[in-house]
Amino acid sequence: xxxxxxxxxxxxxxxxxxxxxxxxxxxxxxxxxxxxxxxxxxxxxxxxxxxxxxxxxxxxxxxxxxxxxxxxxxxxxxxxxxxxxxxxxxxxxxxxxxxxxxxxxxxxxxxxxxxxxxxxxxxxxxxxxxxxxxxxxxxxxxxxxxxxxxxxxxxxxxxxxxxxxxxxxxxxxxxxxxxxxxxxxxxxxxxxxxxxxxxxxxxxxxxxxxxxxxxxxxxxxxxxxxxxxxxxxxxxxxxxxxxxxxxxxxxxxxxxxxxxxxxxxxxxxxxxxxxxxxxxxxxxxxxxxxxxxxxxxxxxxxxxxxxxxxxxxxxxxxxxxxxxxxxxxxxxxxxxxxxxxxxxxxxxx
Amino acid sequence: xxxxxxxxxxxxxxxxxxxxxxxxxxxxxxxxxxxxxxxxxxxxxxxxxxxxxxxxxxxxxxxxxxxxxxxxxxxxxxxxxxxxxxxxxxxxxxxxxxxxxxxxxxxxxxxxxxxxxxxxxxxxxxxxxxxxxxxxxxxxxxxxxxxxxxxxxxxxxxxxxxxxxxx
Numbered sequence: 001x002x003x004x005x006x007x008x009x010x011x012x013x014x015x016x017x018x019x020x021x022x023x024x025x026x027x028x029x030x031x032x033x034x035x036x037x038x039x040x041x042x043x044x045x046x047x048x049x050x051x052x053x054x055x056x057x058x059x060x061x062x063x064x065x066x067x068x069x070x071x072x073x074x075x076x077x078x079x080x081x082x083x084x085x086x087x088x089x090x091x092x093x094x095x096x097x098x099x100x101x102x103x104x105x106x107x108x109x110x111x112x113x114x115x116x117x118x119x120x121x122x123x124x125x126x127x128x129x130x131x132x133x134x135x136x137x138x139x140x141x142x143x144x145x146x147x148x149x150x151x152x153x154x155x156x157x158x159x160x161x162x163x164x165x166x167x168x169x170x171x172x173x174x175x176x177x178x179x180x181x182x183x184x185x186x187x188x189x190x191x192x193x194x195x196x197x198x199x200x201x202x203x204x205x206x207x208x209x210x211x212x213x214x215x216x217x218x219x220x221x222x223x224x225x226x227x228x229x230x231x232x233x234x235x236x237x238x239x240x241x242x243x244x245x246x247x248x249x250x251x252x253x254x255x256x257x258x259x260x261x262x263x264x265x266x267x268x269x270x271x272x273x274x275x276x277x278x279x280x281x282x283x284x285x286x287x288x289x290x291x292x293x294x295x296x297x298x299x300x301x302x303x304x305x306x307x308x309x310x311x312x313x314x315x316x317x318x319x320x321x322x323x324x325x326x327x328x329x330x331x332x333x334x335x336x337x338x339x340x341x342x343x344x345x346x347x348x349x
Numbered sequence: 350x351x352x353x354x355x356x357x358x359x360x361x362x363x364x365x366x367x368x369x370x371x372x373x374x375x376x377x378x379x380x381x382x383x384x385x386x387x388x389x390x391x392x393x394x395x396x397x398x399x400x401x402x403x404x405x406x407x408x409x410x411x412x413x414x415x416x417x418x419x420x421x422x423x424x425x426x427x428x429x430x431x432x433x434x435x436x437x438x439x440x441x442x443x444x445x446x447x448x449x450x451x452x453x454x455x456x457x458x459x460x461x462x463x464x465x466x467x468x469x470x471x472x473x474x475x476x477x478x479x480x481x482x483x484x485x486x487x488x489x490x491x492x493x494x495x496x497x498x499x500x501x502x503x504x505x506x507x508x509x510x511x512x513x514x515x516x
Contacts, residue, residue: 079376079378082378082379082382121401122401122479122480123401123402123405123480126402126405126406126409127405129405129409130405130408130409130413133408133409133412133413133414133417134408134412134413136413136417137385137417137420140417140420140421140424141382144378144420144424152424155424156421156424156425159417159420159421160421163414163417183480
């Protein structure tokens with residue numbers, strides 16, 4: 001079926017895939033909020049939410065319902081259009097990353113080979129980098145439009161923190177690119193899956209640590225949650241927000257966490273690769289489902305580490321945060337880049 | 350009309366409308382946000398030309414980094430429509446006249462340029478904007494200008510640090 005020289009079945013296939021991935025991300029994020037509270041409870045030796053449903057499993061729905069039912073307040077002095085735009089931008093930027101992540105190999109349905117990836121573009125990593133740099137606008141616009149000094153202060157903090165850590169993140173990515181020689185995430189995952197090759201974390205341990213720290217800073221997670229430092233800034237950039245607009249801001253943080261875990265798993269831990277198993281011996285559909293489960297396991301692991309760190313380490317002071325970004329991570333990332341380049345040259349002879 | 354033509358007209362309309370809104374908006378923050386919309390439209394054009402690398406770099410550098418700094422400065426200075434100084438009517442008139450002259454020069458340049466008359470745009474077929482070809486061109490044919498421009502950036506950075514360091 002071609003109209004306007006365009007494959008409409010492909011469009012339908014991609015739309016269904018997008019819907020599934022976006023709703024799945026939202027669902028996982030919903031339960032990540034629950035997991036966060038449970039992990040915090042375990043680390044602090046208390047039961048945590050256990051009233052709604054068995055083991056408190058319906059708690060996220062109760063939280064969501066509470067947020068939706070609350071009164072929607074837009075301050076009188078706020079800039080109305082931008083006040084509404086802020087949370088929307090934060091959410092969009094958080095969800096856009098999922099377009100280039102290879103969720104698994106391809107499945108065969110109705111005689112069509114469907115790649116479990118929305119778009120395999122040849123600039124995949126740069127796309128992620130671009131989306132990350134767009135994420136700042138949600139915080140900045142929301143904080144400014146609230147017309148509140150505390151919101152503005154924390155919005156500026158959040159933006160400068162994000163810009164500072166983006167640099168080190170980009171530099172550690174360059175080292176990964178030098179190893180893989182491709183910007184497409186699927187190619188990078190395929191290279192790690194190929195027989196006889198190891199995961200990128202084996203070639204880039206330092207790059208992985210730098211990327212991990214920067215991802216934590218980009219997600220505004222403790223110990224880098226300076227934009228939300230309650231004891232200095234009341235509540236942070238979303239102070240004036242209420243109801244589901246606040247929910248969007250809080251929720252986008254969890255989606256960011258999941259997406260950065262997925263990116264880290266794809267770049268450094270082999271994506272949907274199952275260790276010590278040759279996927280090509282399995283039927284394609286089985287391999288795809290097992291691969292998806294493997295990727296989800298890696299994501300859950302990373303999300304748990306994020307939470308573990310949040311409830312273990314206290315918050316940085318602002319100057320310490322900037323020192324870590326500019327004086328430690330960026331020189332380390334440059335050093336890592338030099339070492340990688342020298343090593344590649346030496347291998348080539 | 351093919352899909353590419355529809356996309357081209359949509360992106361062009363978006364770009365022109367947003368750039369007019371940059372000028373018309375009273376609030377400087379709105380102007381910056383409309384300018385970001387212009388960059389998005391231009392990146393869309395790059396993608397139509399199969400220059401994906403240029404498209405994403407345009408977004409990362411201009412929309413992602415430079416515009417954030419613009420927004421930073423405007424938010425810190427707390428510029429509002431009321432604080433903007435009112436200009437005299439003859440200042441506005443001279444502005445219109447000089448802007449019109451510049452537009453005329455540009456239009457006549459584009460009309461007479463022999464390099465672009467009678468040439469087609471490489472839609473979907475051109476490949477110089479892909480990262481591999483662009484990298485090869487930059488580091489082999491244009492390596493000297495490339496390095497010189499990096500020295501220029503370095504001097505700008507040093508200058509910014511010198512100006513920022515008041516003691």
